[in-house]
Amino acid sequence: MIHGITVILGRELLAMLRSARVLAILMGVAVAAALLVLLKWPSTSITDLDGARGRDVFRWITWAMFTAAILVVPVFPSTLLVREVRRRTLELLLNSPLSRSSIYFGKVLAMLGFVVLLLASTLPAMASGYLMGGLSITEDIIRMYLMMMLICVHLIVIGLLVGTWTRSTESALRWSYGVTFALMVLPWFPDALFPGGDSPLARGMQMLKLISPIPAVLQMLNQNSLSGTGLMETRDAVMTYLNFSAVFLTVGSFVCIRRLSHSLLDQSRSQGYITDDQDGWVQASRRILYLVDPQKRSKGIPPLINPVMVKEFQCRQFGRMHWLLRLVAGCAVLSLLLTLASARGTESRGVEYTGALIIVLQVSLIVLLTPGLAAGMIAGEIEGGSWNLLRATPMGPGRILFGKLTSVLITLALLLCATLPGYAVIMFIKPILKPQVEQVLFCLLASAILSMLISAVTSSFCRATAIATTAAYGILITVFGGTLLVWVNRDAPFGRDLVENVLRLNPMAAALNAIQAEGFTDYNLLPSAWWIAGVSSLLLMVVLFAQTLRLTRPD
Amino acid sequence: MATENPVVEIQNLSKHYGEFVALDNLSLTLDRGSILGFIGPNGAGKTTTIRILVGLSRPTSGSAMIGGADCVRDIAKVRRLVGYMPDKFGSYDNMRVREYLDFFGAAFGISRKVRQKRIAEVLELTNAVWMQDRYVESLSHGMQQRVGIARTLLHEPEVLILDEPANGLDPEARIEMREILLRLAGEGRTLIVTSHILPELSRICDQVAIVAGGKLRAMGSLDDVTRTLSQRRTIEIQLLSAEGIDAVGEHVRTALGADSDITVSAAETTIRCRTAADDQQLGGLLRTLVTDGVAVGQFREVAGDLEEAFVSAAREAEAERMGTATQEVSQ
Numbered sequence: 001m002i003h004g005i006t007v008i009l010g011r012e013l014l015a016m017l018r019s020a021r022v023l024a025i026l027m028g029v030a031v032a033a034a035l036l037v038l039l040k041w042p043s044t045s046i047t048d049l050d051g052a053r054g055r056d057v058f059r060w061i062t063w064a065m066f067t068a069a070i071l072v073v074p075v076f077p078s079t080l081l082v083r084e085v086r087r088r089t090l091e092l093l094l095n096s097p098l099s100r101s102s103i104y105f106g107k108v109l110a111m112l113g114f115v116v117l118l119l120a121s122t123l124p125a126m127a128s129g130y131l132m133g134g135l136s137i138t139e140d141i142i143r144m145y146l147m148m149m150l151i152c153v154h155l156i157v158i159g160l161l162v163g164t165w166t167r168s169t170e171s172a173l174r175w176s177y178g179v180t181f182a183l184m185v186l187p188w189f190p191d192a193l194f195p196g197g198d199s200p201l202a203r204g205m206q207m208l209k210l211i212s213p214i215p216a217v218l219q220m221l222n223q224n225s226l227s228g229t230g231l232m233e234t235r236d237a238v239m240t241y242l243n244f245s246a247v248f249l250t251v252g253s254f255v256c257i258r259r260l261s262h263s264l265l266d267q268s269r270s271q272g273y274i275t276d277d278q279d280g281w282v283q284a285s286r287r288i289l290y291l292v293d294p295q296k297r298s299k300g301i302p303p304l305i306n307p308v309m310v311k312e313f314q315c316r317q318f319g320r321m322h323w324l325l326r327l328v329a330g331c332a333v334l335s336l337l338l339t340l341a342s343a344r345g346t347e348s349r350g351v352e353y354t355g356a357l358i359i360v361l362q363v364s365l366i367v368l369l370t371p372g373l374a375a376g377m378i379a380g381e382i383e384g385g386s387w388n389l390l391r392a393t394p395m396g397p398g399r400i401l402f403g404k405l406t407s408v409l410i411t412l413a414l415l416l417c418a419t420l421p422g423y424a425v426i427m428f429i430k431p432i433l434k435p436q437v438e439q440v441l442f443c444l445l446a447s448a449i450l451s452m453l454i455s456a457v458t459s460s461f462c463r464a465t466a467i468a469t470t471a472a473y474g475i476l477i478t479v480f481g482g483t484l485l486v487w488v489n490r491d492a493p494f495g496r497d498l499v500e501n502v503l504r505l506n507p508m509a510a511a512l513n514a515i516q517a518e519g520f521t522d523y524n525l526l527p528s529a530w531w532i533a534g535v536s537s538l539l540l541m542v543v544l545f546a547q548t549l550r551l552t553r554p555d
Numbered sequence: 556m557a558t559e560n561p562v563v564e565i566q567n568l569s570k571h572y573g574e575f576v577a578l579d580n581l582s583l584t585l586d587r588g589s590i591l592g593f594i595g596p597n598g599a600g601k602t603t604t605i606r607i608l609v610g611l612s613r614p615t616s617g618s619a620m621i622g623g624a625d626c627v628r629d630i631a632k633v634r635r636l637v638g639y640m641p642d643k644f645g646s647y648d649n650m651r652v653r654e655y656l657d658f659f660g661a662a663f664g665i666s667r668k669v670r671q672k673r674i675a676e677v678l679e680l681t682n683a684v685w686m687q688d689r690y691v692e693s694l695s696h697g698m699q700q701r702v703g704i705a706r707t708l709l710h711e712p713e714v715l716i717l718d719e720p721a722n723g724l725d726p727e728a729r730i731e732m733r734e735i736l737l738r739l740a741g742e743g744r745t746l747i748v749t750s751h752i753l754p755e756l757s758r759i760c761d762q763v764a765i766v767a768g769g770k771l772r773a774m775g776s777l778d779d780v781t782r783t784l785s786q787r788r789t790i791e792i793q794l795l796s797a798e799g800i801d802a803v804g805e806h807v808r809t810a811l812g813a814d815s816d817i818t819v820s821a822a823e824t825t826i827r828c829r830t831a832a833d834d835q836q837l838g839g840l841l842r843t844l845v846t847d848g849v850a851v852g853q854f855r856e857v858a859g860d861l862e863e864a865f866v867s868a869a870r871e872a873e874a875e876r877m878g879t880a881t882q883e884v885s886q
Contacts, residue, residue, distance in 0.1 A: 168648075272651060272686070272687075272688035272689035272690065272693075273688075274688040277688075297653065297688065298651075298653065298654055298657065299667075300657045300661075300667045300670055300671055301657055301658065301661040301667065302667065303666065303667055307658050307661035307662050308662075310658070310661075311647065311650070311658045314647075314649060314650050314654055314658075315647045315648050315649050315650055316649070320649075384645060384646065384647070385641065385643035385644065385645040386645035386646070386647060387645075388611060388641055388643075388645065389639075389641070389645045389659070389706075390662070391610075391611055392609055392610070392611065392634060392637075392639045393634065393659065393662040393663055394631055394634050394635060394662070394663060394664060395662050554607075554610055554611055554612050554613040554627070554630070555606070555611065555612045555613065
């Protein structure tokens with residue numbers, strides 16, 4: 001088995017290290033970590049005896065490593081298996097004397113090798129932080145690197161698991177980012193939306209929060225105040241996360257090894273079961289059981305409807321009418337929960353706090369879903385060879401683009417509509433907030449349009465969906481998350497004016513400003529943020545149209 | 556190569572990608588209702604020509620017309636006149652065959668009612684009715700090719716351009732494909748078909764065009780093309796008995812020269828010669844054999860095949876390329 005692991009490890013790791021993209025990632029992380037140290041480097045000659053500045057740098061580098069890990073690590077394991085299946089190289093591996101376990105552990109170790117390099121690229125910056133004083137090598141630095149390694153292994157196993165279920169690199173990326181997001185952020189929301197109390201439910205919600213690695217990292221950084229109240233003060237978040245990880249890694253590895261078989265290469269598709277061809281009683285029962293029968297033969301694209309839009313919905317895994325109805329139903333449930341949360345949260349923590357939480361949740365969902373919907377709209381067609389077929393039809397670039405964008409916008413609109421009742425509750429409790437809520441809704445619409453156009457423009461410049469999706473995630477996270485990093489440093493080193501100008505680029509910050517969320521009250525982001533979002537969207541639209549025109553024209 | 560009723564007219568078509576010449580002054584015309592086999596080695600310029608014809612690429616110089624519409628200026632008209640099947644299928648996920656065809660029908664602006672009728676017709680024509688509810692990506696390559704042809708027929712195009720339709724098909728699927736193409740030609744459509752499977756093309760095409768190195772090497776009926784391009788002819792000499800056949804073989808070898816390939820088959824009482832000898836030399840050989848008392852049953856030229864012509868054109872192009880390269884080096 002050791003020999004097998006070594007063979008796979010060598011092949012995978014070498015393949016990764018030969019990639020220019022990996023080198024760029026490592027360089028990028030090293031530069032980002034170095035910049036953080038420079039920003040926090042003492043500008044005066046006063047000696048910091050208590051080591052507070054050193055600890056501050058340590059915190060920043062830790063969060064930089066954490067961000068790099070969740071952005072970069074899921075990409076490789078999730079696409080690795082899908083690529084092996086599509087290129088049929090997995091077939092060769094499975095037919096070799098290598099055991100499934102050695103293939104799996106070889107791949108995990110290869111990814112881990114990359115993770116070691118990724119984390120090592122922050123070492124020079126960390127060393128500078130250590131020189132500032134206040135840090136222990138064993139208690140702080142080594143422990144934190146080990147924790148980061150554990151989080152990365154967690155993400156690697158998630159990625160590999162996702163890879164055994166998905167069939168395309170695009171879907172693998174979308175799902176692994178989705179699961180990563182679910183693991184990191186979602187466990188926080190129940191406790192944040194339904195705070196307080198000592199009931200079993202409340203304790204369960206606080207416990208749920210600890211399956212995310214964030215509380216553990218916060219505890220190691222002594223930033224307990226950021227993680228809220230309750231369990232963090234009484235329970236060891238690090239230990240809880242270690243226990244959860246041990247269970248997850250064992251079960252995840254077992255499932256992954258089990259799934260790593262020929263069945264991955266031999267997945268049969270539906271043979272085209274259609275209700276119209278079934279017996280009368282089957283047709284009758286399905287008519288009762290289904291609002292929209294997914295197996296019913298389509299009557300064709302209705303007149304006056306853009307065929308590209310219908311095609312986009314049909315091609316999407318969850319784009320069919322029955323799935324859209326389920327989405328609406330899911331959104332309705334989410335809406336009810338948010339309404340309840342708004343009512344309860346408003347009582348205990350104030351309207352602004354609840355409003356801010358809903359905004360962050362909505363924008364997170366937009367950022368998570370939009371690249372999956374829009375980043376493949378052109379790149380996917382080029383990659384699959386169907387773009388030439390579209391070009392050979394009489395449809396012009398405007399019609400093609402309109403159909404594609406409408407299909408994304410309708411889905412995002414459904415998502416946004418789900419949260420309207422939550423805002424209605426806020427307005428009911430505090431009617432004076434009505435104009436602010438309207439401003440928030442406008443900001444959310446701007447966020448959705450901007451996200452869609454960024455993803456679509458990225459798609460028009462790429463020839464592979466996986467690259468377009470990764471790039472779109474990167475840009476969106478920079479716009480919606482990166483600008484907040486400047487806001488976090490609002491006292492030092494960035495001045496108020498700079499922070500305000502940077503926040504104007506982020507429609508989510510504008511929404512938080514409109515609802516008067518804590519930390520955003522000092523800025524005046526509206527209406528300039530709308531103008532910026534509007535002009536950016538217009539420019540992106542022009543670029544997108546120009547690119548589509550170029551791609552549809554004869555070469 | 557002017558014809559009486561041309562539907563496709565290409566005049567001095569050239570396409571350059573920087574220094575690289577993909578097409579060099581290609582001219583050809585094609586009559587309505589004919590099947591043109593468009594063949595050539597990889598990188599010969601076939602796909603470039605096809606892409607210009609369907610409006611996906613713009614020529615550097617020259618012109619191409621389909622049904623009187625210019626492939627550069629009247630792209631919209633050309634798209635309605637041409638049904639194009641590229642070598643890559645271009646499927647969509649989660650779409651059934653019927654939905655796939657419905658989408659392309661709608662993209663061509665066919666009304667829903669007419670579309671449903673047309674889908675049924677093209678599925679029938681391509682023997683694909685049974686797969687109408689299958690998911691496109693779950694189909695085998697041969698099935699996908701049939702759906703691809705059905706798609707090209709939806710808007711009832713005058714000219715069908717099929718890039719490698721028989722590529723990757725098993726023999727049975729290839730026979731089916733051949734039948735479908737012949738049926739389409741029988742309906743009066745003009746077909747341009749590229750393929751590497753030459754015996755397949757020789758069975759269905761009434762015209763053959765061989766391109767190599769971006770140039771048209773030969774065009775015409777199969778016999779014309781093979782005669783034009785084949786540098787050596789095959790002569791078959793059948794004897795009435797196998798007695799002394801080896802000695803006769805040696806005699807033939809001496810008469811035709813050492814560069815001829817002579818195969819003696821005692822079982823078939825036949826001597827086959829691949830030779831560059833002209834009619835006069837062959838006449839001399841026959842006279843000598845008869846004079847020497849050899850019992851000759853048959854002395855005939857066997858028609859050359861497309862494969863031979865193809866190889867000959869490819870070699871010619873390669874020799875040209877090498878010549879150019881040598882000139883450049885010496886300069």
